[in-house]
Amino acid sequence: MVKGFRYIPPEKALEEVLKHIQSINEVEEIPILNSVGRILAEDIIVKEDIPPRDTSHFDGYAANYEDTLNASYENPVRLKIKGDIAPNEVHNYEISKGEVYRISTGGYLPKGANTIIPVEAVRVLDKETIQITRKSKPMEHVIKCGEDYKSGEIALKIGRIIRPVDIDLMAYIKIKRVKVYRKPVIAVLAVGDELIIEETSPHTYMIMKLIEEFGATPIDMGIAKDDNMDIMYKIGKSLKICDLLITIGGCSVGEMDLVPDAVMSMPKSKIIVRGIMRVPGRQTSFAIVDGKPILMLPGLIQSTIIGFYTLGLPLILKLSNNNAKPMKLKVKSFREIIIENMLPFERAVFGRIIELKETPIVEILTGKSLLRRMMIDSHGFIVIPPFKNAINKGEDLELNLFKPNLYDNYGD
């Protein structure tokens, strides 16, 4: 029997949970075009200098700067156009004294050239001749061979969340497929007789969509009855096909709260967390059954959500090999409010941004944990420390956005 709670602070609970979670080490190779948002499972190494040769950064004329040294308004210098160079054109052109090539942005400099005279700085006298009145500096408007990346350099590090600009680089260096970590498969099982009227429960939909938003693959395991055998059977079935099982409901200490008991009745089971010191969501619990993690979320919607963000989101990120951290938004409270705290617990309240100033102004919404409105109308939640029972008007707070920016350190 594990009826009783053994509440621990959320950060301690998270530490315990993460200790028991192994990141997925299976790798799959997928087309780069499908890889945005996935976690890179290999270093992407540049095999050739980028650019591969000295390259023009301007439309203009590739010249030897020494040929321009005497140019001035009083003493215009004429140079001979030897030909044209297109962007990325592979060539063996070279210039001798007094010669230039007409060159486009992205064109490789001919041998002997070491500066670009921009088209705006040139007077074209005829098809073969330009005149200049200003001297150039060496390597002016030239992107040096390897200035972007040197051959052998790691451009994208393992562990990085792949972004659109990464796709551009990989396409440019002719990588068509890329190794990424397999996405975690997360089974969701709702528990409660009252839910059986539908195929699945509204909270299951919500949690599945959150799982998707954070880059994992949800599986709907339907609803278990308030019956120990049914719960055990469906937990067992889920664990066979998932990397993590999330149950919703039935994890408090009422008569119908059978999930922790059912979990404990499974072979090789161990309860790691049984309650966290944060409300709503204090019933959130975590167990390992035969090596597989089970996150038990309470069923009242605000508790479900806060439990999910407190333990579920970091857990999913770790499973995913995603090292990113959710960024918090600095906000200010619109008004003074009194918080009904359940000591010594932290209290999560919902925050609605009502003015998008330099520091956004947030209205705090509170209400019983069965009510949806606070979450429907808010942008995220704010955690109030224990023993704090008021927020002042204008007080600085941190808003945990429901859809946070993930701070990716790009594998560093």
Add this chain to the structure above:
Amino acid sequence: MVKGFRYIPPEKALEEVLKHIQSINEVEEIPILNSVGRILAEDIIVKEDIPPRDTSHFDGYAANYEDTLNASYENPVRLKIKGDIAPNEVHNYEISKGEVYRISTGGYLPKGANTIIPVEAVRVLDKETIQITRKSKPMEHVIKCGEDYKSGEIALKIGRIIRPVDIDLMAYIKIKRVKVYRKPVIAVLAVGDELIIEETSPHTYMIMKLIEEFGATPIDMGIAKDDNMDIMYKIGKSLKICDLLITIGGCSVGEMDLVPDAVMSMPKSKIIVRGIMRVPGRQTSFAIVDGKPILMLPGLIQSTIIGFYTLGLPLILKLSNNNAKPMKLKVKSFREIIIENMLPFERAVFGRIIELKETPIVEILTGKSLLRRMMIDSHGFIVIPPFKNAINKGEDLELNLFKPNLYDNYGD
């Protein structure tokens, strides 16, 4: 001929662009499970009070508070258990004087009950009798009928970006399908002979992925040669199937920059913006051809990106009926840097968050606009006003994240 630029400030350019854009008014009805991230095209009205009856917020006993008024430690009061009420159970139970129902969280109160005595505050004497030693308050632990939403209330407003918690609400009120605005279809056409070695260009991939990230549907129109007829042909083909065409490359004033001319050669064409006062990206231009918008992005990657975020992103959001605004992140500069400004233009520089403090510390990365590294290594960009040529160590800056949080005012 429209060779010459007529630079205008970016905010003026954006105003001009948005003036010429109509939001898509076509609506489609889709299953709620596919609707996350879509823009709601109808008000979702609650048709019945939520909860539909006074509901218990605790596991406990539904009682009439008047029956508890005399209870104290000295004078315990006994109450008779008449039966059980499960969550959401529809019933016609009622209590008389001295009676209670055992009730689960989410159970509807029987007639005559007006308070919940939590299970923890009760001593169970036998199957039919509880004893209490404390008086209850009226409506204690009771969620009143309609306390979450009242019948007829708009819970989700038209224009809202649908979120997981909205799915929960819709599922709960038995909505299976929901009206959303059609996604804009955005054609992407790269221009340049040098690109023809591949089927499509790296920048096309990147822009397509950005279009997807911001909720629209990209179509790859391949590559047009540096040839007026080919460009016109492919623009014409694109405009037939898209809501917006984005071209990449060929919009500067070099010999190979044929896109603005090609656009102007189309029937019923009008150039609205020809250059913006922001570098990189100053070549970014915008035209209307036969009522359809064309955004012309320059081809050097930093210019492509900055042009996209400056005009393309807000344009896509407006087409999408998405009223959200990208949130900027307040950051501080890691060190003093000198900015090479091209007066009187704004300058966009890239920012890498190197420390995730309360106000994140950002290192500024600059380099020629053909280089990818600055973007690969950064989290977003910072816009420096014209005539400003240095950033101090510790200076407050605003970082435009590449993947910003979108501030949704939920239709208000």
